[in-house]
Amino acid sequence: DVKVTQSSRYLVKRTGEKVFLECVQDMDHENMFWYRQDPGLGLRLIYFSYDVKMKEKGDIPEGYSVSREKKERFSLILESASTNQTSMYLCASRIQGVNYGYTFGSGTRLTVV
Amino acid sequence: GQQVMQIPQYQHVQEGEDFTTYCNSSTTLSNIQWYKQRPGGHPVFLIQLVKSGEVKKQKRLTFQFGEAKKNSSLHITATQTTDVGTYFCAGMIRAGNMLTFGGGTRLMVKP
Structure with a gap:
């Protein structure tokens, strides 16, 4: 069965922290979002x-960056977390x-306090 | 940019009643997809429509793609409590491109 795994189900971070959200897929898919x-x-x-190694901005990229060094892994980075980034990712x-x-x-x- | 609007935002129905959610795009779509998200869960792909005027059925669910390929609907006949969740449409402008999701319709079913 195909799988997309996100490293954490719940995360609480402080304002200003750098946050990494990890995503791994085992289906050899090229596209990740x-x-x-x-x-x-x-x-x-x-x-x-x-x-x-390819990345494109979506509709709301401000305050975020991404990294795709390997095909199976796509990381979302919050450079300096803010409370308005509290959300489900x-x-x-x-x-x-x-x-x-x-x-x-x-x-x-993710909850940013 | 492309916008996909979905109505209604919420719908309460009595079990056994029918339910319909509507999706409208500001631009002509290559195809449209529908997803279901159960409470506390993640979106799960239901179906894709590609052709103008296409109608597809999955048991009690009927999906339609408009003639102009700018609107779509999902109709559920005789709702059951297992139908509870949020239904999203998602449109694609060009084949192979990314999806733009509608805001979703949250369906609640009273037993």
């Missing part, structure tokens, strides 16, 4: 990656060039 989900706002795309992956659905991880609920 980071979304945040907030009540009433749905899923908003932060960053995505078409392949290793969802990682997803997909086969490149084929219109299949996304496979999502279970999510990381």
